Amino acid sequence: MSQTIDPKWKEEYKKDVVYLHVIPRSRARDVVNISPFAIKLELWLRINEIPFETIDCQGFSKKGQSPFILFNGEEIPDSNFIIEYLSKYFNKNPYPNLDASEKATARAFVKMVEENTSWPIFVYRYVENIDEYADYFSTDQPMEVRKQILGKLQEWVGKRAHGHGIGRHSTGEIQQIGCDDIQAISDFLGNKKYMMGDTPTVVDCSVFGVLSQVVYVPMGYPMRKYILENCSNIIDLFDRLKNTYWTNWEEQCKM
Template identity: 55%
Template sequence: MSEAAVKHWKPEWQRDVVYLHVFPRVMAKCVPNISPFAMKVEMWLRMNDIPYQIVDHMGFSSKSQTPFIMFNEEEIPDSNFIIEYLSKYFKKDSYKGIAKEKQAVARSFLKMMEENTTWSIFWYRYVEHMPEYRDYIKFQVPEEIQEKMAAGLSSGVRDRAWKHGIGRHSSDEIYKIGSDDIRAISTYLGDKKYFLGDTPSLIDCTMFGFLTQILFVPLDFPMKTVINEECPNIVDYINRLKTEFWPHWDEQQL
């Protein structure tokens, strides 16, 4: 194990236990973690009954990403690669019994959410409403540098959004993009129990990780208005997933 990897290990680490490194839970209220990608991975671990422990960690992986896992002397970054790796190791099928055509639809929605919709969330909370969001998350750094850290984060997200392309649009246009994505999710979901039908799958983990950031974080996202006024099936869907897979949600440490 490299010296860089050793510093991430808990002294009592065990084989075949997933150590999920995420931003400290104490930063979030109303959701267990401020990162939708961390929420996605943890939901998948819960859905598949894989042993794991949360490690509060303000740092990043070797790819400068969060979350990442430490697993049997390996660091594995990126939520999708984490799930792919663990699926093979634990012999879990993220789309068990689901037709290939539906799996293709799921991948399209997953990429829409992670590469498109997410920008409407990040733009609202990091660029346009950073002071309000800063009060919500309470950076785990000394008070005297919190404002500087928040300003740097806001500037960094704005720069990344510009390079992505979506940041070249007006705020109203960005929120329209996110809201139209929400409407597409609601249309495809319909009255199904899970996103693809009667069986939970990876796409449910993705939807849960991101939609909870809109629904439960106490900010007035335009996409939240769309969900509450036009898409009650999304509210019911997220609450079903929360009840089934996260029964200790309010305790947030479980």
């Protein structure tokens, strides 16, 4: 389903400005972007006050991924590699104020959220409930077009989910996996300000990027119901992140 592009460096692109290429924001409703990784990366840039510009892009990186960045004449794909690269360039720490053991825990949460917790969301909206998701996807397009796109995604995501392993389970089992992950996030967060303490880290960006897809989109996600009924501290975390670092979130959701 991915279509790679050959991004052209433009003369007006400024040195040391990150040009963040994301799936067009018009494809999302009630959330800034349908890609949790685009949201994760933009939040990280905001927290670390790195100059950036977000660019809607139909294509994908040389690795077939979105988001990707153009930075000082170079294309860099994959949100985690992008953060690693920019952290070194701008002398930022993705895990500030953490010791080695805490960094290990933080990395484990990032991997759980991005490689496990995200899948029940993708399966719900792209495989099992595309008619429901059509009301929240590419709403600038006619419904017939939306369903055609989602029909193609249904087969592609279904195959990837089966290859991952999670797609081999029943609907109830898949959603239980997602809810169990959410409970683990909530239990670890507890009464802390952010996931790892008083300072936001890349873990908060990953959690926000992935779970914003269910918290803010009023579909029938079992994971959404679970968060709203059982995990008020996650909602508080999200409000804190938006109010501190993404004050124009609501405005951008309408773009």
